[in-house]
Amino acid sequence: MHLYYAPASPFVRKVMVLLHEAGATDQVTLIxxxxxxxxxxxxxLDRNPLGKIPALERxxxxxxxxxxxxxxxxxxxxGAGLYPAAPRLWEVLTLxxxxxxxxxxxxxxxxxxxxxxxxxxxxxxxxxxxxKIDRALSTLEQRWLSHLNGPINMGQIALAAALGYLDFRHQxxxxxxxxxxxDDWASHFALRPSMMTTAPQG
Ligand code: BEZ
Numbered sequence: 001m002h003l004y005y006a007p008a009s010p011f012v013r014k015v016m017v018l019l020h021e022a023g024a025t026d027q028v029t030l031i032x033x034x035x036x037x038x039x040x041x042x043x044x045l046d047r048n049p050l051g052k053i054p055a056l057e058r059x060x061x062x063x064x065x066x067x068x069x070x071x072x073x074x075x076x077x078x079g080a081g082l083y084p085a086a087p088r089l090w091e092v093l094t095l096x097x098x099x100x101x102x103x104x105x106x107x108x109x110x111x112x113x114x115x116x117x118x119x120x121x122x123x124x125x126x127x128x129x130x131x132k133i134d135r136a137l138s139t140l141e142q143r144w145l146s147h148l149n150g151p152i153n154m155g156q157i158a159l160a161a162a163l164g165y166l167d168f169r170h171q172x173x174x175x176x177x178x179x180x181x182x183d184d185w186a187s188h189f190a191l192r193p194s195m196m197t198t199a200p201q202g
Contacts (some may be wrong), residue, residue, distance in 0.1 A: 003030055003054055004033040005032055006053045006054075007032075007202050008165075010161040011052075011103065013164065015071060015074065017194045017198055018071050018075065020193065024080075027078075033053050036115050043055070047063040047065070048065040075154065082157065083154055084153060093155070095148075095153075098139070099162040100158055102159075102162040102166070103165055106165050106170060109126055109130065110169050133175070140182055141181050145182070148181075148185045163186045168199075168200040169200075
């Protein structure tokens with residue numbers, strides 16, 4: 001299999017952590033790719049018409065895209081067990097969607113600050129994205145800590161990738177303040193070898 005890959009992407013990191021946790025990094029060849037809303041870069045649009053990274057070329061069918069689809073496919077193919085059976089599945093998928101929403105808003109903020117030409121940047125729009133992140137983090141702190149402390153699953157991996165991206169690109173926003181449970185969980189999860197070897201770069 002071939003994975004279109006960008007080392008800073010929290011969505012790529014989800015896939016990479018899954019591969020490390022499953023002991024299957026040797027089954028995927030990484031192909032560096034780039035792209036953003038103003039420049040399709042090198043991501044082949046015939047693999048993902050949305051131009052987004054990651055995309056997975058597989059041996060047994062057309063390319064897959066969207067990290068949630070790729071992670072579900074790899075978990076099934078590798079028997080990684082990162083998605084439990086229902087009814088716990090619904091909580092893991094909701095946690096994964098919440099984490100991906102945090103990462104989405106954080107990446108859009110990065111594009112606004114570094115890709116959109118300076119005269120067109122909107123601080124209101126930027127604060128609107130941060131408000132989503134802030135709300136989601138507070139909900140996780142208030143209601144999700146018991147889920148985070150259960151056996152490893154794809155929701156936890158997605159959240160660790162999203163929080164790692166906040167630390168990487170948005171250091172000026174102290175998301176840990178007033179969230180001791182999330183802070184403690186993220187610090188411990190970050191010590192897993194799968195997390196340490198996939199730290200964002202770029
Ligand atoms: C970044 O450089 O922050 C980035 C790169 C690719 C995808 C998402 C984010």
